[in-house]
Amino acid sequence: MWLALVCLTATTVWVYFLHIGHAGSIIALTIASIKAGLILLFFMHLHYAGRLIQTIFLISLALVGAIGAFTFLDVFLR
Amino acid sequence: MKDTVLAGRDTAGAKLGMWLFLFTEILLFGGMFLLYAVDRAKHAAEFHAAAEGLNRFVGAANTIILLTSSLTMALSIAELRSGRRERSLMFQSLTILFGCIFLGVKYFEWTAKIGHGIFPDSPKLMKLPKGQILFYGLYFVMTGLHGVHVLAGIVVLVFMLISTINRRITHHDYVRIENSGLYWHLVDTIWVYLFPLFYLIT
Numbered sequence: 006m007w008l009a010l011v012c013l014t015a016t017t018v019w020v021y022f023l024h025i026g027h028a029g030s031i032i033a034l035t036i037a038s039i040k041a042g043l044i045l046l047f048f049m050h051l052h053y054a055g056r057l058i059q060t061i062f063l064i065s066l067a068l069v070g071a072i073g074a075f076t077f078l079d080v081f082l083r
Numbered sequence: 084m085k086d087t088v089l090a091g092r093d094t095a096g097a098k099l100g101m102w103l104f105l106f107t108e109i110l111l112f113g114g115m116f117l118l119y120a121v122d123r124a125k126h127a128a129e130f131h132a133a134a135e136g137l138n139r140f141v142g143a144a145n146t147i148i149l150l151t152s153s154l155t156m157a158l159s160i161a162e163l164r165s166g167r168r169e170r171s172l173m174f175q176s177l178t179i180l181f182g183c184i185f186l187g188v189k190y191f192e193w194t195a196k197i198g199h200g201i202f203p204d205s206p207k208l209m210k211l212p213k214g215q216i217l218f219y220g221l222y223f224v225m226t227g228l229h230g231v232h233v234l235a236g237i238v239v240l241v242f243m244l245i246s247t248i249n250r251r252i253t254h255h256d257y258v259r260i261e262n263s264g265l266y267w268h269l270v271d272t273i274w275v276y277l278f279p280l281f282y283l284i285t
Contacts, residue, residue: 007154014146014278018139021283029285037279041272048157048268058102065106069113073120080121 006047013040094258101262105269108232112273115225119280122217129214134284136201137222138192142282145188146274152181153271156240156264166254168247175244175260178267182237189230193223222281229277232270239263 017036020029045051051059123130159174196219200207203223208216243260246252252260 007150010150011147014143014150017279017283018143021139021279021285024285026285029283030279033279033283033285034276037276040275044153044268044272044275048153049265054098054102058099061102061106065109069110069117072114073117076117076121077124081124 006043010040010043013043092256092258097258097262098265101265105265108269108273112225112228115221115228116276116280119221119225122214122221123280123284126212126214126217129212130218131284133211133215133218134281136196137282139282141188141192142278145185146278148181148185148188149271149274152178152185153268155181156267160257160261160264163247163252163254163257163260168254172244172247175240175247179237179240179244182233182240182267186230186233186237189226193226218281225277226281229270229273232273236263236267236270239266 013036017033020032020036023029045062051062155174155177159171159178162168162174163171196202201219202208203220208219211219240263243252243263246259
């Protein structure tokens with residue numbers, strides 16, 4: 006598990022040095038999200054935490070997403 | 084929930100309380116990441132230029148340090164639950180050590196930047212393009228706030244270590260150190276996002 010996280014970190018840095026422009030950032034963030042997911046599942050045992058905690062976690066993500074979506078709509082449609 | 088009430092301690096409630104606190108942390112850092120996203124979208128080239136001033140390998144090393152500390156944290160709880168108290172103490176100490184190393188590395192990063200005249204509101208920074216000023220402002224605030232969280236986590240973990248030594252935390256009653264672990268993993272997760280966003284801008 007830790008090994009997977011370290012390898013993903015190394016991959017992120019390696020992709021950066023490929024210099025592929027904007028795709029590099031998207032890949033880096035995707036890998037970061039995979040790492041976060043691994044930490045949540047295997048270190049924080051989210052799947053054992055029960056429906057209530059899992060639901061609240063998803064709600065918090067949805068909330069940040071909603072605030073972000075509206076902010077982007079506002080800023081970039083001015 | 085699978086947790087049971089133990090001699091007056093509400094483990095299910097304690098865990099729920101911790102997760103609720105973690106969600107407030109998600110909202111706190113989420114708001115700042117949002118600010119970062121908008122600023123970067125509007126000043127993409129300057130963010131890339133400013134990121135060149137940060138050392139990627141130092142950032143990557145810090146990422147590995149924090150990931151390893153998460154591993155030792157999880158192991159310390161697993162060892163405690165299996166009844167191996169001494170090994171748990173060892174892993175707890177390692178986690179605290181890695182946390183301190185992370186802060187030490189951050190200290191050197193910051194002092195290097197400040198020594199070069201780059202810090203919030205510095206004359207040298209104010210002469211740079213607006214996007215770069217925003218980048219460094221976000222860099223100092225977000226890594227600074229994250230560093231404060233790491234420090235708070237280290238203090239909490241030291242208390243957990245002492246409680247484990249005093250046998251106030253045992254393999255029957257370990258929800259406090261479990262919650263401390265949850266907090267520590269969250270701090271690690273935040274850094275997992277901070278690293279590519281500040282150090283690896285293509």
